Amino acid sequence: MEARKLEFESLYFDLFELDSGIFAAISAEKIPSSNAGFFDLGNYLVIFDTMMDPYATRDLIKASKKFTNKEPSFLINSHHHLDHLFGNRIFPMSVPIISSSKALLQAEDTLKTRFKDFKERAPEELKRTEEELEKQKDPNKIKEFQNDLNTWNEIKDPNFSLRLPDFIITDSFTIIGTRNQVEIVYIGAAHTEGDIMAIFEKEKICFMGDILFEKTDPSWATSTQGVPTPPDPKHLQATLIEYAEKDFGVYVPGHGNLCTKKELRENAEFYNEYYIKNN
Numbered sequence: 001m002e003a004r005k006l007e008f009e010s011l012y013f014d015l016f017e018l019d020s021g022i023f024a025a026i027s028a029e030k031i032p033s034s035n036a037g038f039f040d041l042g043n044y045l046v047i048f049d050t051m052m053d054p055y056a057t058r059d060l061i062k063a064s065k066k067f068t069n070k071e072p073s074f075l076i077n078s079h080h081h082l083d084h085l086f087g088n089r090i091f092p093m094s095v096p097i098i099s100s101s102k103a104l105l106q107a108e109d110t111l112k113t114r115f116k117d118f119k120e121r122a123p124e125e126l127k128r129t130e131e132e133l134e135k136q137k138d139p140n141k142i143k144e145f146q147n148d149l150n151t152w153n154e155i156k157d158p159n160f161s162l163r164l165p166d167f168i169i170t171d172s173f174t175i176i177g178t179r180n181q182v183e184i185v186y187i188g189a190a191h192t193e194g195d196i197m198a199i200f201e202k203e204k205i206c207f208m209g210d211i212l213f214e215k216t217d218p219s220w221a222t223s224t225q226g227v228p229t230p231p232d233p234k235h236l237q238a239t240l241i242e243y244a245e246k247d248f249g250v251y252v253p254g255h256g257n258l259c260t261k262k263e264l265r266e267n268a269e270f271y272n273e274y275y276i277k278n279n
């Protein structure tokens with residue numbers, strides 16, 4: 001089936017049905033962020049990654065209910081980076097959050113200090129964001145800054161807590177639904193210490209998280225801002241080559257538009273050129 005763009009109003013993403021019951025939320029140009037997905041397995045609704053902005057995650061849940069008539073059964077975090085799990089806290093505690101054991105460890109290690117820092121910075125960030133908001137005329141920017149204000153207020157609240165994964169895997173497994181079945185593939189160290197992907201073999205669709213980007217940028221290799229250095233660039237490159245050789249029609253990247261084998265090969269070459277060749 002050809003990917004079909006659906007009618008859904010969101011500032012944050014465009015919604016596609018890639019095959020029957022398999023949906024990808026692709027970050028919109030208006031407020032560029034990370035991608036996510038949701039899968040109607042018949043008896044289960046699986047959400048793949050959240051989005052950085054809590055309002056984007058709320059839209060994702062709204063879209064999943066609208067197009068599947070179901071409540072989320074499971075949430076998957078492809079890896080521990082904040083732009084993929086910051087929306088975890090929006091999900092009810094009855095929804096298990098699946099990640100690799102390494103993703104949980106890395107989240108515990110890095111995010112606690114980051115949030116301590118965020119809490120300290122919150123008053124000054126609120127002031128700065130309010131000033132920015134006053135200058136804005138673009139309605140999308142206004143919405144973005146209002147959402148930032150709400151998020152900083154939430155972080156400042158002493159009761160704020162980030163919900164971490166609680167259904168921890170160290171290997172691949174399959175969820176066999178009454179309609180579709182999805183394989184949750186444990187990759188291990190690649191973009192982070194513990195990446196996982198979601199695969200629909202029959203439909204030839206692969207949700208890759210940040211193992212794949214539509215576009216890469218050589219400045220990542222030299223800058224401390226932006227995309228962090230992958231812990232295992234060789235395994236990342238090998239995974240990209242392995243999956244480019246498999247029989248998939250659509251690859252959903254962690255950031256950017258839907259991809260084909262071409263982008264996987266470009267990503268593999270990028271890691272070779274900037275992270276492997278001279279090291």
Ligand SMILES: [Zn+2]
Nearest residue numbers: 079081191210
């Ligand atoms: Zn990432």
